[in-house]
Amino acid sequence: MRDLLGEERPTAETLVGDARAELGDERVDRCLDLALGAALTRRSAELAAVAALVVGTRDLGTQWWGRTRGGKLPAPDEVLGTALAIEPWTDLTALEMLAAWIADDTADALWGPPVAEVDLNSWQAEDRFALPEAARPGERLVVHFDAGGRLDAVVTRRPDEELGSNLDFHSLRYSRPAEAQWSWGVAAGLGPHRLPGEDPDPYAREVEEDAAGILRDWAVRHGATLEQVGEPWRTVGDVVAAIERADWMWRSGEWFGWWRGASALVDDSAYLPYRLEELTAG
Template sequence: MLGADRVERCAELARGAPLTRRSAELASLAGLFVGTRELGEQWWRQARDGKRPAPDEVLRAATAVDPWADLTVLEMLAAWIADDSADETWGRPSAVTDLNSWQAEDRIALPADAIPGQRIVVAFDAGGRLDAVVIRRPDEDLGSNLDFNSLRYSRPAEAQWSWGVAAGLGPHHLREDPDPYTQPVDPAAADALRVWALRHGATAEQTGREWRVKGDVVAAIERVDWMWRSGEWFAWWRGVAALVDGDPLQLAARLEEIAAAS
């Protein structure tokens, strides 16, 4: 339903992303597959309110548009279709909030016709919705409480998240010649980062043998599961990401940071 031309264009954009971001791009593609099944192929051809071009035009131009201009094109399209799917399922939200705070009381402005007991759909993320329940306060004023038990995501948003978790960082090969995962890495930097991981709790099975090519490093990052370790591993992550993505200045800075902390 997505169509061969769109799939190839999406794959082209995924190939152009840094290898440490490729899994996120492919997760976005998973969301687009599910969203297209939900909303139909016509979703790609429809412009929005004279302000946004049709998604097909965005995909061809490879330029993200507001309100997601800080995302990659595939991430932006995935957010867009996740939101449209949520609107189709639960109606357009009456308000927007964020969940960085778990305060439930009076997080939104109530519509003029609000009545006690009414449930108001609130957006908090791309494809994410929950309800605010209108209540009457002891002073007789109307207020609202966010019902966190009503939190839900549209199917495209769930597909994007699920694919990213299940597939992991990679390697994810996309019929490339030469294969970027076979490109060699700086042996001295690779050895320093691998040894650091071993000294800080990773097993030899997790790190694997000598890191010679980018695919070795990506696979090791996935096995080490660094996000569930102590805070010092964030410097290691930035270092191995720079090693894989070919950022020598960032790599040098992170190696220096790691050495200073050792």
């Protein structure tokens, strides 16, 4: 974060200030509208996407916002305004989609367009994609594996004289916007992330006492320390801070039900009774 945004301790306030300087007030106001529309347990991810947009705009210039993708799809400014999902990012929120877009465009500007996509859930290195017709032994081809993520495939001649390729995992790299998105989310954590001018404060909302007690007690019985869970939860901010402190625990399979229950408590979900029933039944 210090290298990418000059922030020692990332906060929503400093991020918004950086964004206004790079993106302009109109774009930032729209970004904040989208972030405010997300669940509080999603706010950190939305702000991390804004961090990617700040760094990507610094790298590519504000003209990126008016550039269409492939000359056919809407330009980023239009996507920001409409929140319309476009391929290949239809499973992402509007801000995450724009972050992936600028991360990929920055990677293309640095290393050239990729010749193929590979899935790094498999670490098989050989012959993961069809080679271009013009490929030659020893050539290094750029392939895509994630938004802003690239690595090289080295063309080689096999013993049967056929051409193949080997992925060079040491060449794995991410563009700066992709690094910023991941880094901001990790460094800033789940929150609370209060946004400038937000009134009333959503983190000040009082939570249901009985539900909070059930979730807090379950966490303590299953290994969380009193320091991690904190004092008895009174507000949404108390719960968010506790989820953040117990981050490494709730990401395990055993704690998935607790995460669902705590998230429902934070986001004032109608599913809260069902989540608590699932947790206590388990």
